[in-house]
Amino acid sequence: AQSVTQLDSQVPVFEEAPVELRCNYSSSVSVYLFWYVQYPNQGLQLLLKYLSGSTLVKGINGFEAEFNKSQTSFHLRKPSVHISDTAEYFCAVLAQGGSEKLVFGKGTKLTVNP
Amino acid sequence: DTGVSQDPRHKITKRGQNVTFRCDPISEHNRLYWYRQTLGQGPEFLTYFQNEAQLEKSRLLSDRFSAERPKGSFSTLEIQRTEQGDSAMYLCASSPGTRRKGNYGYTFGSGTRLTVV
Numbered sequence: 001a002q003s004v005t006q007l008d009s010q011v012p013v014f015e016e017a018p019v020e021l022r023c024n025y026s027s028s029v030s031v032y033l034f035w036y037v038q039y040p041n042q043g044l045q046l047l048l049k050y051l052s053g054s055t056l057v058k059g060i061n062g063f064e065a066e067f068n069k070s071q072t073s074f075h076l077r078k079p080s081v082h083i084s085d086t087a088e089y090f091c092a093v094l095a096q097g098g099s100e101k102l103v104f105g106k107g108t109k110l111t112v113n114p
Numbered sequence: 115d116t117g118v119s120q121d122p123r124h125k126i127t128k129r130g131q132n133v134t135f136r137c138d139p140i141s142e143h144n145r146l147y148w149y150r151q152t153l154g155q156g157p158e159f160l161t162y163f164q165n166e167a168q169l170e171k172s173r174l175l176s177d178r179f180s181a182e183r184p185k186g187s188f189s190t191l192e193i194q195r196t197e198q199g200d201s202a203m204y205l206c207a208s209s210p211g212t213r214r215k216g217n218y219g220y221t222f223g224s225g226t227r228l229t230v231v
Contacts, residue, residue, distance in 0.1 A: 004156075034219060043118070043205055043222035044157070090156050100145070100170055102220065104156030 002027040002093045006105035014113050015083055021076040021108045023091030031093040033074040034102070035065055038088045047089075050074065061085070086112045116140075118223035120206050126229045127196055134192045135226045139208030146189050147220060148181055149205040150174065157205055163189060164211060196230045203227050 007022040025031065032051050036044040048059025055067040065076045074091060091105045119138040127133050139146045144165050149157035160179070161171045165186035175181075178196075183189040193200055204227075207220035 036222075041224075041227070043120075043224045044207075045222070046219045049219050092156075100147070100162045101159040101172070102147075102149075102157075103159070106154070106156050 002031060002095055002103045004091050004093055004103055004105035006089075006091055006108050008108050009106065010109045010111070012111045012113060013081055016080045018079050019077065019081050019085075019110065021089050021091075021110065023074045023076065023105060025072050025074065025091070025093045027072075027093060027095065029098065030096045032096060033065075033067060034092040034094070035059065035063070035074070035076050036090045036092060036104075037061075038090065038107075040087075044090065047076070081110075081112045083112050083114060085110060118206055118208050118221050120204075120223040120226050122226055123224065124227045124229075126231060129198060129230055130195055132192065132194045133196060133228065134190055135204055135206075135228075136188060136190050137206030137223060138188045139206070140221055141187075142210065143208035143221070144186065144211040145209045146183055147207040147209075148189070148191050149207065151203040151205055151225070152201075160191075193228075196228075198230045201228055201230045 003026045005024045013019050034049045035047040038044045048057050050057050050067045058064045063078050088107045090107045092102045121136045147162045148160040151157040159172050160175050161181050163183040166183050178194045181191045203225040205225045207222045209220045
């Protein structure tokens with residue numbers, strides 16, 4: 001079975017500051033990794049994904065994430081945030097070659113203040 | 115590509131009533147998923163279809179829940195005898211079936227928010 005831990009439930013930052021949202025996972029098999037963003041009363045939008053290859057992946061809206069297998073982490077970063085980045089961010093894993101079930105963390109609420 | 119559509123967006127129902135939600139996936143996607151999201155939590159997997167076949171169900175999907183995808187296109191999720199604990203956002207997602215292309219990453223709809231009073 002897989003599990004995902006998002007270490008911070010809330011992250012407040014000022015506009016134009018850098019931000020890192022932390023994600024650790026646990027799995028007995030290899031996984032694919034995802035970050036999704038959810039704006040209020042909306043569904044989830046895929047920000048980026050790691051399937052294989054380079055451990056640094058770039059996504060939409062200037063976000064990037066780095067896969068660290070030894071630390072079983074997949075932290076999300078952005079060098080300079082905007083007010084419009086205020087949203088809930090979810091890390092998720094999918095077991096390779098097995099279940100179709102995406103397993104999500106509990107989410108991190110990012111609030112960007114002026 | 116019109117995205118994944120869910121209907122209704124909001125539903126308020128009295129405890130004990132039955133409700134049905136509809137999901138229309140992206141037309142060329144043959145995989146369809148249902149998730150439930152309660153307040154302050156991440157989405158939890160309920161079930162998934164490949165075409166019309168329901169291939170995986172979560173233990174969260176009690177006997178009061180049933181999902182169908184009769185022609186491999188749209189899907190419905192019915193909850194019978196609703197309980198207050200069923201109040202949640204119900205999310206539908208779809209994805210292409212061709213894993214060989216590494217085409218992972220589901221497209222989610224905007225969800226149906228259910229409130230049981």
